[in-house]
Amino acid sequence: MTGEGIPEQTIRKKADKIRSDASAGGYLLNPDQSFVRELVAGICVNEQRYGYPACPCRLASGSREEDLDIICPCDYRDADLNEFGACYCALYVSAGIASGEAQVTCVPERRPSRKERRKESRSAPVFAGELPEPVWRCRVCGYLCAREGPPLVCPICKASQDRFVRFI
Amino acid sequence: MRMEHVKGSKRGELILYALSTCGWCAKTRKLLDDLGVEYSYVYVDRLPHEEMESAIWEVEKHNPSGSFPTLVIDGSRAIVGFREADIREALK
Numbered sequence: 001m002t003g004e005g006i007p008e009q010t011i012r013k014k015a016d017k018i019r020s021d022a023s024a025g026g027y028l029l030n031p032d033q034s035f036v037r038e039l040v041a042g043i044c045v046n047e048q049r050y051g052y053p054a055c056p057c058r059l060a061s062g063s064r065e066e067d068l069d070i071i072c073p074c075d076y077r078d079a080d081l082n083e084f085g086a087c088y089c090a091l092y093v094s095a096g097i098a099s100g101e102a103q104v105t106c107v108p109e110r111r112p113s114r115k116e117r118r119k120e121s122r123s124a125p126v127f128a129g130e131l132p133e134p135v136w137r138c139r140v141c142g143y144l145c146a147r148e149g150p151p152l153v154c155p156i157c158k159a160s161q162d163r164f165v166r167f168i
Numbered sequence: 169m170r171m172e173h174v175k176g177s178k179r180g181e182l183i184l185y186a187l188s189t190c191g192w193c194a195k196t197r198k199l200l201d202d203l204g205v206e207y208s209y210v211y212v213d214r215l216p217h218e219e220m221e222s223a224i225w226e227v228e229k230h231n232p233s234g235s236f237p238t239l240v241i242d243g244s245r246a247i248v249g250f251r252e253a254d255i256r257e258a259l260k
Binding site for chain 2: 004035038039041042043045046056057058059060089090106107108109111113114115
């Protein structure tokens with residue numbers, strides 16, 4: 001694996017940012033430092049290549065809109081942490097794995113296949129009667145807010161505005 | 169499709185579809201190297217568009233989720249993900 005000419009300092013800075021964001025949100029990173037460094041290098045490569053930090057363990061399409069669900073931290077992180085104790089890449093891990101009590105196992109791909117994604121039409125929001133404001137949901141952390149539009153940045157997990165979907 | 173070939177002892181035709189940025193793909197390559205088997209690999213994320221499409225198609229044929237790493241053995245079965253015990257067992 002290679003950093004593809006990405007300076008070590010850039011990788012280190014990105015790793016520090018990911019670590020501090022994770023700890024601010026109560027998330028933990030894999031205790032294997034060199035593995036984390038490799039994944040962060042991959043994220044930096046993707047950011048340089050595609051213009052957004054796509055998951056290093058998935059093949060990005062080059063279209064931000066198509067890949068919104070796999071921008072790290074991805075939409076599937078929390079579900080995989082709950083079920084397997086690690087996200088798909090094992091960058092984020094459970095407390096048990098972080099402390100060395102449990103081992104990372106192979107996490108199966110939760111993202112729908114290309115075929116399924118093509119079929120999935122943007123699901124229409126369900127309206128539960130008249131609301132004074134629509135409700136928006138952050139697809140990364142589940143934060144909900146009732147307002148005219150979603151915030152520029154999720155106040156909980158700092159995901160960008162385009163990671164929000166209309167919920168109700 | 170351009171593939172890299174790694175020499176070693178023959179355990180059938182092994183093709184590893186991987187991503188250059190992926191930690192689990194790197195671990196899978198290292199395992200194959202440590203086992204000393206002959207295999208070919210391709211970093212699908214580094215392929216030009218048309219070759220990438222045919223590589224994805226090939227992966228999806230064996231692994232409908234289209235995920236990486238996918239290790240195809242003799243063109244007939246695939247081990248998806250870094251499943252160390254399964255890979256060791258299959259390449260005994």
